Amino acid sequence: MLTETWVVFARQMKQQLRNPVWVFFGLTQPILYLVLFGPLLKNISGGGFNGKNSWNVFVPGLLLQLAIFGAGFAGFGIIQELREGVVDRQRVTPAHRSSLILGRTLTNVVTIGVQAVLLTLVALPFGTRPALVGSIIAIVVIAVLSLGMAAASYTMGLILKDEDSFAPMVQGVSLPLLLLSGVLLPMAAAPGWLRHISQANPLSYVIDAVRSLFVGDLSSTTVVKGAVIGLAVTVLLGWWATRRFQRDSA
Amino acid sequence: MISAHGLARTFSTKTGPVAAVKGVDFEVAEGEIVGLLGPNGAGKTTTLRMLTTLLTPTSGTATVAGADLITQSREVRRRIGYVAQIGATPAPGTILGEELVTQARLQGMSKVEASARLVEMLPRLDLSGFEKRALSEMSGGQRRRFDIALGLMHNPKLVFLDEPTTGLDPQSRANLWDHIRALRDEHSVTIVLTTHYLEEADVLADRLLVMDGGAIVADDTPDALKARVCPATSSASASTATWRSPRPSPAKRCSRAPASSKAVDWCSPSNAATPPFLHCCAPSMPQGCRSARCRSTGRRSTTCS
Known part of the structure; x- marks a missing residue:
């Protein structure tokens, strides 16, 4: 199963790296957020949230956003692969269904991991002060979460089979998830009703954990809770995706 | 297998x-x-x-x-x-x-x-x-x-x-x-x-x-099928397999084969590229139809406008 996963991963990774447009936008997008949106936030918040450095609040949010959008749109690729016949030709091999899906999602995890590291590094000169170990763990949490989200996105792609319905679907799911998790602005600023809704969003706990980790708080319950919830989401989505991949494409 | x-x-x-x-x-x-x-x-x-x-x-x-x-x-x-x-x-x-x-x-x-x-x-x-x-x-x-x-x-x-x-x-x-x-x-x-x-x-x-329509309507060699669909022009013996629906009458055959007709025209060159609404080589020529010789079999077949 490891070999099969690796074979699928290597194939997808090569294809992605051969697409220069993809490499360019994949790497510049997070930086655009930093340069074009970050300064606004800094001025609005007067330099900090509850006495915290605004960059230390904003950058972890961007990391989670990378995972949500990067992994959320992963399914676009499989719709094209479905049309090319790649999915079917891999499904008629004895390879494990979980390898076919895991090999693909790992490509997204690596991509998001690289983007996250790059984003954190570029954020340094703006005034971000991440804790070394904490931010590394934060990126691992983000990577684990994107594994499950990418798997779910591939599965949605397989179900919908068409970009025209897939794009609004992903937007429709990921945008509320994003807004309700307090990725862009902390939910502490939200009115009561909005905060209650956001508490039903598992990603709210993940972002809290990532923010805590980012500034070096490694042991609080916030971190444990967020990491466990992130892992649970991934396990659940991964299980669903594999089941769906096993079933026929009808 | x-x-x-x-x-x-x-x-x-x-x-x-x-x-x-x-x-x-x-x-x-x-x-x-x-x-x-x-x-x-x-x-x-x-x-x-x-x-x-x-x-x-x-x-x-x-x-x-x-x-x-x-x-x-x-x-x-x-x-x-x-x-x-x-x-x-x-x-x-x-x-x-x-x-x-x-x-x-x-x-x-x-x-x-x-x-x-x-x-x-x-x-x-x-x-x-x-x-x-x-x-x-x-x-x-x-x-x-x-x-x-x-x-x-x-x-x-x-x-x-x-x-x-x-x-x-x-x-x-x-x-x-x-x-x-x-x-x-x-x-x-x-x-x-x-x-x-x-x-x-x-x-x-x-x-x-x-x-x-989701069913196998015939199971035979190409030659036997041809013999069955165009009995007048072939010496091959009829097979035991049967068609689900009766062959259309000659008149019907020429009025642009309806989607449900089930006879094969093995010779018509136009059928080489279109779905075989199986239609038969007509023994006599109804109006609006013309006859052509099939290159591969040497048999004559009919196409209708």
């Missing part, structure tokens, strides 16, 4: 359930080339997708290459090759050699075995020198030969080809036919293919399963 019993598949759609395949029974012997022939929507591809484990049958059973389709689907996948209908143009970064090796490795071959197999397969399908080429830059015929190579990388003894030559020009088609025949003649591979070209079915298949 294949033994199918009551294989059926119903799809649920917005307008209610649609029975794409309504319980088919058939056998395929080792070394045979069997063609599933019928118009679009007859259930050919659904049958093929069930036999290749891509689609779970709603009911029925089958043994494919010695393994049970339902309980040993992984074993079936190990033993069969599958060549899908021609797909969309591959992504620009897809390289022929890499793709073939990837396929072989997913079939369980080691890196060394897969590379050795690649060296063996390229000349066999006239693809020497294409190893490093991007698939998106290749012609339809070349891509089709690549597709066939994909299905053969792990050296299966049973291969399914879904509309192998649809969309190709006549030359590429003839070329592909040679490759398909060589598979059986030189490498003793059993072949099941779907087609809606009468000409292709006639040239390639040892035996035809004619499908319509």
